[in-house]
Amino acid sequence: MTRVEALEDGTPRSLLVFGKQSAPIIFVTFSDFECTMQSELEIPSGLENRQIVDLCIWDNKAAFLFDKNAIAVFELTTRTVVFRATYADATNNISNIYFVSEHSQPSAHSSKVAPEAGMLSGFFLMTETKMQVNKNEAEKVSSRTKLLRKLHLVEIQQSEVKVKKNIERRDRLEQVDELTFGSENPKLVDFVVAP
Amino acid sequence: MLSELNLGKSAEIIDFTVVQFRYLVVLLKSAALLVFDCERVLNGHERQVRFMFMQKLELD
Numbered sequence: 363m364t365r366v367e368a369l370e371d372g373t374p375r376s377l378l379v380f381g382k383q384s385a386p387i388i389f390v391t392f393s394d395f396e397c398t399m400q401s402e403l404e405i406p407s408g409l410e411n412r413q414i415v416d417l418c419i420w421d422n423k424a425a426f427l428f429d430k431n432a433i434a435v436f437e438l439t440t441r442t443v444v445f446r447a448t449y450a451d452a453t454n455n456i457s458n459i460y461f462v463s464e465h466s467q468p469s470a471h472s473s474k475v476a477p478e479a480g481m482l483s484g485f486f487l488m489t490e491t492k493m494q495v496n497k498n499e500a501e502k503v504s505s506r507t508k509l510l511r512k513l514h515l516v517e518i519q520q521s522e523v524k525v526k527k528n529i530e531r532r533d534r535l536e537q538v539d540e541l542t543f544g545s546e547n548p549k550l551v552d553f554v555v556a557p
Numbered sequence: 558m559l560s561e562l563n564l565g566k567s568a569e570i571i572d573f574t575v576v577q578f579r580y581l582v583v584l585l586k587s588a589a590l591l592v593f594d595c596e597r598v599l600n601g602h603e604r605q606v607r608f609m610f611m612q613k614l615e616l617d
Binding site for chain 1: 571572573574575576577580582583584588590592594609610612614615616
């Protein structure tokens, strides 16, 4: 176990505790005297041995970013996965993930049809970094520096597809916008207050 | 306060977080959670954080 994260209001005194590997991710609630509940999140197949890169929490949901740009969103009240997708458009590894609520989106996206009840909707802001190995260092001590490359604004898309016998839910992440930094060294900008 | 618990090397702090702006939760190397109530310190009533409990996580 290497990380402990508090959950936001809405869940009584709750935490997520996890290590570098995806399994186990433990959901804990506690009272004044003891941990009242400890249960493991159900990791979807194929992600059990992946490394956890980042995490973001909102409402009763937690989005885990795994290596190879895989994302899984857990509903914490049921401790199950409600969304799972891999973001393939990035040219490098995604290292940070942040959930952007639909309410904070500009009007350009508000014209879209409202999602059905129970379907997950919203956007992720993701940071792509390039890991650069310093070749001057000795092989044993190859240091790495992180360079900010791109910010991806990616929309969560869920759709229900009718298959022969049942209805399947398909999850997808689609690029909405992208900010690319031309210079590796961002310049400070002085803001001038209008008279 | 950690030394009073006689945890030895397992008292190494791995991570911590604050729940509801009040409860300080410390994750120890031994996969145990230490929970403190910071309210009275934050209000200026006490200088030392009150220790609530310690619990080891049950790992499969």
